[in-house]
Amino acid sequence: MTIKDIAQLAxxxxxxxxxxxxxxxxxxxxxxxxxxxxxxxxxxxxxxxxRNLAQSKTHDIAxxxxxxxxxxxxxxxxxxxxxGAENKxxxxxxxxxxxxxxxxxxxxxxxxxxxxxxxxDGILINSACMxxxxxxxxxxxxxxxxxIGKLEFDSMLSWIDTNHRHSVAKAVNFLKHKxxxxxxxxxxxxxxxxxxxxxxxxKQALLQYNDNKSSQIIYNKPNVQSIYSCTMQLMQSRKKxxxxxxxxxxxxxxxxxxxxxxKLTMPNDVAVLTFxxxxxxxxxxxxxxxxxIDLYELGKQAASMLIHKIKNPxxxxxxxxxxxxxxxxxxx
Amino acid sequence: MTIKDIAQLAxxxxxxxxxxxxxxxxxxxxxxxxxxxxxxxxxxxxxxxxRNLAQSKTHDIAxxxxxxxxxxxxxxxxxxxxxGAENKxxxxxxxxxxxxxxxxxxxxxxxxxxxxxxxxDGILINSACMxxxxxxxxxxxxxxxxxIGKLEFDSMLSWIDTNHRHSVAKAVNFLKHKxxxxxxxxxxxxxxxxxxxxxxxxKQALLQYNDNKSSQIIYNKPNVQSIYSCTMQLMQSRKKxxxxxxxxxxxxxxxxxxxxxxKLTMPNDVAVLTFxxxxxxxxxxxxxxxxxIDLYELGKQAASMLIHKIKNPxxxxxxxxxxxxxxxxxxx
DNA sequence: TTGAAAGCGCTACCAT
DNA sequence: ATGGTAGCGCTTTCAA
Numbered sequence: 001m002t003i004k005d006i007a008q009l010a011x012x013x014x015x016x017x018x019x020x021x022x023x024x025x026x027x028x029x030x031x032x033x034x035x036x037x038x039x040x041x042x043x044x045x046x047x048x049x050x051r052n053l054a055q056s057k058t059h060d061i062a063x064x065x066x067x068x069x070x071x072x073x074x075x076x077x078x079x080x081x082x083x084g085a086e087n088k089x090x091x092x093x094x095x096x097x098x099x100x101x102x103x104x105x106x107x108x109x110x111x112x113x114x115x116x117x118x119x120x121d122g123i124l125i126n127s128a129c130m131x132x133x134x135x136x137x138x139x140x141x142x143x144x145x146x147x148i149g150k151l152e153f154d155s156m157l158s159w160i161d162t163n164h165r166h167s168v169a170k171a172v173n174f175l176k177h178k179x180x181x182x183x184x185x186x187x188x189x190x191x192x193x194x195x196x197x198x199x200x201x202x203k204q205a206l207l208q209y210n211d212n213k214s215s216q217i218i219y220n221k222p223n224v225q226s227i228y229s230c231t232m233q234l235m236q237s238r239k240k241x242x243x244x245x246x247x248x249x250x251x252x253x254x255x256x257x258x259x260x261x262x263k264l265t266m267p268n269d270v271a272v273l274t275f276x277x278x279x280x281x282x283x284x285x286x287x288x289x290x291x292x293i294d295l296y297e298l299g300k301q302a303a304s305m306l307i308h309k310i311k312n313p314x315x316x317x318x319x320x321x322x323x324x325x326x327x328x329x330x331x332x
Numbered sequence: 333m334t335i336k337d338i339a340q341l342a343x344x345x346x347x348x349x350x351x352x353x354x355x356x357x358x359x360x361x362x363x364x365x366x367x368x369x370x371x372x373x374x375x376x377x378x379x380x381x382x383r384n385l386a387q388s389k390t391h392d393i394a395x396x397x398x399x400x401x402x403x404x405x406x407x408x409x410x411x412x413x414x415x416g417a418e419n420k421x422x423x424x425x426x427x428x429x430x431x432x433x434x435x436x437x438x439x440x441x442x443x444x445x446x447x448x449x450x451x452x453d454g455i456l457i458n459s460a461c462m463x464x465x466x467x468x469x470x471x472x473x474x475x476x477x478x479x480i481g482k483l484e485f486d487s488m489l490s491w492i493d494t495n496h497r498h499s500v501a502k503a504v505n506f507l508k509h510k511x512x513x514x515x516x517x518x519x520x521x522x523x524x525x526x527x528x529x530x531x532x533x534x535k536q537a538l539l540q541y542n543d544n545k546s547s548q549i550i551y552n553k554p555n556v557q558s559i560y561s562c563t564m565q566l567m568q569s570r571k572k573x574x575x576x577x578x579x580x581x582x583x584x585x586x587x588x589x590x591x592x593x594x595k596l597t598m599p600n601d602v603a604v605l606t607f608x609x610x611x612x613x614x615x616x617x618x619x620x621x622x623x624x625i626d627l628y629e630l631g632k633q634a635a636s637m638l639i640h641k642i643k644n645p646x647x648x649x650x651x652x653x654x655x656x657x658x659x660x661x662x663x664x
Numbered sequence: 665t666t667g668a669a670a671g672c673g674c675t676a677c678c679a680t
Numbered sequence: 681a682t683g684g685t686a687g688c689g690c691t692t693t694c695a696a
Contacts, residue, residue: 013667050689069628072411073610079404097429119380278405296401345683382673
């Protein structure tokens, strides 16, 4: 069943059917209705490949990331971003195709993608996979692109990211306003970009409270044993904090377990606030309050941004976004 | 840059270029080389939309599932399957596109997908989303399809699933051979398909050991508190088991925590084996031994099956697959 | 208000 | 061994 068949069945020309299909150009109302009837009756759907060829569009967006085995367990966030993007794109009638940058052909991983790239209207790419080489390729193809996550090098590509400094500042304000004085940022990881940003933000935020010695930052490997013993020491030291901000929920698990063992009650003796709610929080008693960063929303915004770029290719957009929210539960 | 340009630049006809491009039909070796040079020099890539139209193929596979916000945290397994499929398909030069069955248009969710369906060479669908209605649509479109997960209704569609009965049987054999007598399956959930299958398998396996009273099955809500107290009771009852098979890692967490609190050592006093390794296992001391079901592999196999179906549309394949593996760690 | 026809870029058959 | 050309199914311009 092609457009030709419908034209014949409706007793009109192919172009008339096309006009009806696209809601474009003038067609007499009655003709339009008639053609629509026929289309509906035969349950006709235009072949999108032909359509794409004629319009030189694909309505297909490439989503580039490193999709390796078991990564969904280590980093479910990644997929929440993906799903957010999917959600927005399907609303706008785009489809999302996965392009795996973790394939064997390490060097030509991208060249492999190129082959694909041709057929995409735009690309979304995890900034963790980006480098200047890939940037060049994208620019050469002159393809609308949005990187998810701040780009660490000067780039002509658009990107979007959550504002980690802002999130942690929000946490600090929240705790200070609640009357906590001695804060502790627990579980910083040297060299980890997100952790670094958060620590910068933590320091900055403290300045506003003239807090330059009652609060502290603790760097530590994010594993349960090490955080546990670290917390144990901390709570017995003279610089005992009254509020702890954890870099992720695994760390929160260790901290809260330790506080429980020390018979300290939350939030009375000490408050705990954590980033990255899942997946450990259901094991934790009391359930930790959390600074939620809506990565699904980030995905949606990245997709919106891409759609915007597709329509306005010239614009360079580099922006922070996503307002974090503090969800109070048992520990604040 | 089109095939026409390349033809001109190479001083040959379009069809010759096409032949070179497709490695098909005869072209004189020297001509071939020459054309290839030109292609390489200009970095030419054939427009795949045009190609698809001419061959009425898309090299695009639809992956249908319910992609809802935060599901990556609740069910990372789902994405491991997806990635397995992606891995296999990219090797075979197919691309994978996401089709979300959780969109608003609940009834027409599929009709929405239809629009897409036309442009796919095949579809992979999570059986959890399947019903006879959807089956009809797929059959009507006569599209090669593979369902991931056993279909609960009689169907003309192909499916593939892990053999849950077999997995649990493997666990039972393993424990029995190690000399354990009184096994306990912990955390059965009434009405849950997978749990039901496992329990059937558990019972069957026990028959072979004439074990009809020393072992037992405990149904319980899979939350930490409830499993914990349940285990506490169990270990103080007269039907105290010497080996516990847990339905998932959250349950294992609760069980092992309880055993630790009871000062029972593993595996000496009691062995513990669990399904669904991630994501809690890193919190557990000792680390639980696990019956690993490789869902990434399942995804790969589903993809292989689909590729097979694309080439042999007539065949109906309905099969169990995936050999579970027991990974010994601290608790057996 | 409608229709004819020229593309879109490629494949594959048929001639030569 | 190569090339001409009729499609693939649709869009869009232009003429009527």
